[in-house]
Amino acid sequence: MTEELKVAVERKGGDGAVLYTKGYINNVGGEEIANRAYELMDAGVRTLLLNLRETKIVNSIGISILIEIIEKMIDKGGRIGFCCLTPVIHKTFQIMGLANYAKIYTTEEDASRDLALTA
Amino acid sequence: MTSTAARQMELTLPMVADIEIAAARAAGNLGREMGMSSEHIDEMTHAIIEACINAREHSGCADNRIFIRFIGTSTGDGNRIDVWVTDHGKGFDPEEARARRPAPGAVHKRGRGLQLIEAHMDEVDISATEGGGTTIHMAKVEKKS
Numbered sequence: 131m132t133e134e135l136k137v138a139v140e141r142k143g144g145d146g147a148v149l150y151t152k153g154y155i156n157n158v159g160g161e162e163i164a165n166r167a168y169e170l171m172d173a174g175v176r177t178l179l180l181n182l183r184e185t186k187i188v189n190s191i192g193i194s195i196l197i198e199i200i201e202k203m204i205d206k207g208g209r210i211g212f213c214c215l216t217p218v219i220h221k222t223f224q225i226m227g228l229a230n231y232a233k234i235y236t237t238e239e240d241a242s243r244d245l246a247l248t249a
Numbered sequence: 250m251t252s253t254a255a256r257q258m259e260l261t262l263p264m265v266a267d268i269e270i271a272a273a274r275a276a277g278n279l280g281r282e283m284g285m286s287s288e289h290i291d292e293m294t295h296a297i298i299e300a301c302i303n304a305r306e307h308s309g310c311a312d313n314r315i316f317i318r319f320i321g322t323s324t325g326d327g328n329r330i331d332v333w334v335t336d337h338g339k340g341f342d343p344e345e346a347r348a349r350r351p352a353p354g355a356v357h358k359r360g361r362g363l364q365l366i367e368a369h370m371d372e373v374d375i376s377a378t379e380g381g382g383t384t385i386h387m388a389k390v391e392k393k394s
Binding site: 154156158186187188189190191193194216217218221222225226 | 266269270273288294295298299302361364368369
C-alpha cells in the first residue's frame with residue numbers, strides 16, 4: 131500500500147512560489163515537498179507558500195521534514211507560509227511547533243496578500 | 250446508560266510502508282457508520298496513524314505484524330470508539346518517553362508520536378513490558394450536544 135503525494139508548483143513574481151500538495155504527507159511525501167522546495171530556493175525563491183487544500187493526512191515524520199524546509203528557508207533569509215489546512219492538520223502543526231516559525235493562513239488569498247505574492 | 254449497537258472489528262496488518270492508512274481508513278469507516286463528526290474522525294485517524302508508525306518504527310518485533318482492535322459503542326450520550334494497537338516487539342517505557350519529549354509547541358523534529366496521540370484522543374493508556382510488546386489503548390468520545 132502506497133499513498134503517493136503529488137506536488138504542483140506555481141511561481142509568483144521573481145522570488146515567490148506556491149506549492150500545492152495532494153495526498154498523504156509522510157516521509158516520502160515530505161521528501162518530495164523538500165526536493166521541490168530546495169529546487170525553488172536554489173532558483174532564488176525566498177517566499178514560499180504551501181497550499182495543503184488537497185492534503186487530508188499528515189504524520190509526524192512528514193511534519194519533521196516540513197520543519198527542516200522551514201529551517202533552511204530561514205537560514206536563507208526567506209519565509210514560508212501554509213494555507214488551507216484541515217482543523218486536525220492545523221492542530222498537529224501547533225503541537226509539533228511548526229506554527230512558531232511559519233505563518234498559517236485560512237485561505238490562499240489571505241496568504242498571498244500578507245506574503246506579497248503576486249502573479 | 251445502556252450501550253447499543255456495539256461494533257467490533259479486528260485487523261492484522263503487515264508492517265509495510267503506509268499500512269497505517271489501512272488502519273486509518275477502517276477507523277474512518279467505523280466512525281462515519283456511527284455518525285461521528287468528521288473532526289472527531291480526523292483526530293482519531295491521525296492518532297491511529299501515529300500509533301501504527303510507532304509500532305512499525307520502534308517495536309523491533311519478529312512477526313512484523315500490527316494487531317488492531319476497534320469497538321464502537323453508541324449510547325444515549327453519544328458515540329465512543331475504543332482502539333487497541335498492539336505489537337509483539339521489545340516494548341518501551343511510556344513515562345521515559347513522556348519525560349524526554351519537548352514542551353508542546355516547541356520545535357522538535359522527532360519523538361512526537363505519543364504526544365500527538367494524547368492530544369488527538371480523549372483517553373490513552375499504554376501497557377508495555379520490556380520484551381513483551383506494547384498495546385496502546387485509546388478512545389475517542391463524542392458526546393451528543
